[in-house]
Amino acid sequence: MDLLGARAPTRDDALAADAADPLAGFRARFAGTDDDAPDRLLYMDGNSLGRMPLATPAALARVVEREWARGLVGSWATWIGAATRLGDVLAGGVLGAQPGEVLVGDSTTVNLYKLLVAGLDARPGRDVLVCCADDFPTDRYVVAEVARARGLTVREVPADVDAGLDPAVLAAALDDRVAVVVLSHVAYRSGALVDLPATTRLARDAGALVVWDLSHSVGAVPVELTAAGADLAVGCTYKYLNGGPGAPAFLYVRRELQEQLRSPIAGWFGQRDQFAMGAVYEPAEGIERFGAGTPPVIGMAAVEVGARLVAEAGVERLATKARALTGLAVRLADAQLASLGVRLASPRDEARRGAHVTVAHPRAWQLTQALVERGVVPDFRTPDRVRFGPAPIYTRFVDVWDAVSRFRDVLADRSYERFPEQHARVT
Template sequence: MDLTRAAAAALDDADPLAGFRARFAGAGEDGVLYLDGNSLGRMPRETPAALARVVEEEWARGLIGSWSSWIGAATRIGDLLAEGVLGARPGEVLVGDSTTVDLYKLLVAAADARPGRDVLVCCADDFPTDRYVVAGVAAARGMTVREVPADIDEGLDPAVLAAALDERVAAVVLSAVAYRSGALVDLAAVTRTARDAGALVVWDLSHAAGAVPVELAAAGADLAVGCSYKYLNGGPGAPAFLYVRRELQESLRQPIWGWFGQRDQFAMGPAYDPVPGIERFAVGTPPVLGLAPVEVGVRLVAEAGVDRLAAKGRKLGELAIALADAWLAPHGVAVASPRDPARRGGHVTLAHPQAWQLTQALVDRGVVPDFRTPDRVRLGPAPLYTRFVDVWDAVDRLREVLATGAHESYPTERSRVT
């Protein structure tokens, strides 16, 4: 691979997605090399107008008369996500609540659907919220948690997972893309393995949606959740989404019985009777203001096409890895993500004993990555607005920090916390 900046610029010139960069606020204008799109995506330029329309027209002037357009927003945007991002069918995706709440709802519903089974399985290196929810549901129900070990860099070994599945397992919670290293799990293969054992899988797609193809219907996935503020660019705290395979919907009952999940909700009936479709996984009034930016972000991703985004994302990752090998390895930096692009999600992680200090030094030099314990720097280029020269420049600045020892003057993570 040609590692010159001119070669990176040539990749940008040939990039079919290059035009999307101008549709994001700050991209190319703020001077920041933003490589944290896997934590919080940039704001689309259309978002303020979308919010203003809801606030100034629908709320300020329309008042309660706008309810007719709000009440179906969670399923309407869910269908956009299903078709344009998740490879699901209409009526299988709902937007609302947080990822944590959605995970809780689906995990309890899955456990209830497997009576007589008393074990929940999760990955020991998965995102904390997922593990905490599994532990909380198990504690409340007198169940046992079976944590499957995973390599911090290479991710989950399917054979190790398969060995942990037996007739006691009710449900499995797994991330499609490991939050730390970006290791990608074979969603279809794991789903088949769990189904053979009689268990349901709840997939966390937070680091996958909008970055890699997930194809839920083709994979036969049963349940999934995910956030919308990373690659979907829905904004901080944006409502999450949940997916339930159509054939499972009427047999599952989620634990939070709110009136938006009720059949004939405006009859205000005395007893809870959940609606047959995906709406039964709703709880309360949809977060109308939060849904407006999500719709903008989802439409942008769908317009670009997940396959094209994933293809560019792989190339961005390959460039970051090649530069790290050539420039950073002599300074003790190791690539901590799978090198095979088919096994890697949208971000690349680098390992170094002083990762925290390196992260802070980069921020002070106009590069925004993020830090993950114990000693990892994550680079999260977002194909919608990150250029190849952005990756080149960011790694070049990291090379300069290491060569000069500039990071040595920064406090350690431990001293920062204490």
């Protein structure tokens, strides 16, 4: 799969890489991948919403038709521990964490709020929160609102929109006033990758906790939370984990920290003796103390299918392929798009890049619409970016080659000029 040695890889090179791909068999286990026509849909948005595993409908039907329809309330014997059971699947198979350190449920935003406030309360006397000025909006919004409610100071660390966060700039923002740092492992716009272990050590040396947002890395980039010494993390499951739209998120708390932290959202699924229905809230032991309301049982069934597929494929193998896929995209952008006014807007060094590649062009919004019309599905990111997210578990090298080829055609024939200049609401 090493296509990086070729100055301008050919389509035959891409086909040869597919023939040698040890993960090739996983493609057939996802919906919409059986069309091999020349005009087939080329899905390059797996980092926004992953494809549906073919096993997902049966998993949902089992919960709905058997456990709910026939088992009724008796099925809670199966459902009651699903959030921690699925958390252990993610911990061991995807996140490099220990059993009892991951909980599934709520959204990424809610989980971020819970861990941010819990971490803040565990650092009394510190009055500063740190985040990245170019981080995903919801992360910055949560940090800003917690700071506003508590009368704290926010230090938004600047970052290059293409190259990502400079560790030296972050280090300069850390001192004994910083309680919690919120950072994304992979930048949502450019794919720039932050060194998770080194950055965790940097914050810890300053006495601060880090809440990592793993949404754009989990399932495609090695995380290894235990080895990295990570304290806290959150992430979504509908991107590379293929859990479906609106799928429940997860949170991670290092075991040694769990008894020191208290979730700011007290709910009956975080209560020590849940069915005693006691008048006073007492947090449960372990990771379950970060539960709140009733978990989304149906959504978790879909997440489990995707998580087990990723675990079966192996994160290291997926990451190796992701580097090769994005490396191919970079080489092809240089060879086929640069002369037509497109600029690489992601780190060129694969060691500093996650699993997606972004390019810049002044008419990026229009180009995105024209690409969709041509059967290529990327996404647009402000201010002028087209982002390609080839999910390694089902995307082929020839798909990347053909997607860039169609991109070149759209640029060359200027068909994108037919589309109005406007921005869409994107998530």
